[in-house]
Amino acid sequence: MTFIGVSTELEAGMAELSTPVRVYVAAGRFTEPDPDLPELAGRIRTLLAAVAVDEAWRRFLSGYAPPSVPEICAALEPVETHEAAAFLARVAGVDLVWPSHRHLPAATAERAADRVVSLLGPEASWWTNHDAGCGAVNGLTPLFDSLLAGTDGEHFALALQIADD
Template sequence: MTSTGAVLAGLRAAMAELATPVRVYVAAGRFTEPDPDLPELAARIGLLLADMAADEAWRRFAPEYVPPSVPELCAALEPLETHEAAPFLARLATVDLYWPTHRHLPAEPAARAADRAVSLLGPDGSWWTNHDEAGGAVNGVSPFLDSVVAGTDGEHFVVALQVAPD
């Protein structure tokens, strides 16, 4: 059995490997609320959106941006099957939303880091994205092109966000 400290350290390390300056933002942590669920995960997404918006690279384009409320974020999220989470997370860290031929990170290291994050949250982890795969749409959560994937095991969470100019 893995200790919560080791899981948290592993999640933070894996997610840090998926981050890139100005385009791919990540977060990993442990919930402090009792019995966290989707609203608590959405709140963490909101915090990451606020971090992105505070980055000078994006603040100048949307100085008045305030992340959506927790209910709005919950409404923008769609469930993602656990077996789809690692490939989706790796793709978010590698393939540019605006220029799909541009790569932010090499695919193999990103896939390994994504696999580790998903593995640490376990097979019963729940995963969410702002992509509506059935409708082929993205429920934007920022004033830019964006892609979010977030997961939790009910104790820990990870969030990845890629933004691109539109």
């Protein structure tokens, strides 16, 4: 598959995981040579900036500026590739504040998440702002947020759920 095909399919898969006002996504192909975690963090920062100017969240994020790339890198924890699809389906489908509420039907979220993880492949690197060891979240916003970011070194996929109680 050409890189244009992968990018297009990644964008389509991530769009299926997006929900208005709650789950924000981004996907594409890096333009930098040899992208690594800082370039992925730069894409995360861009997504955070888009949330901050969204009319639905602007009043909650007044004066907010996304963390710097080094701060985002420091907030990220690795996720095993075999756990990425289930994690992505949860970020997209299950509400952060009210876990009994779903943003997407489970089957829809799982199918789209499986496809995205498959497109990035078994050698992809996955990152989250969750500390699996203690269950804490390294918040990227002053609100509740949950992020999963993946890259195969050429393409990236990001999903961010944001919530306020």
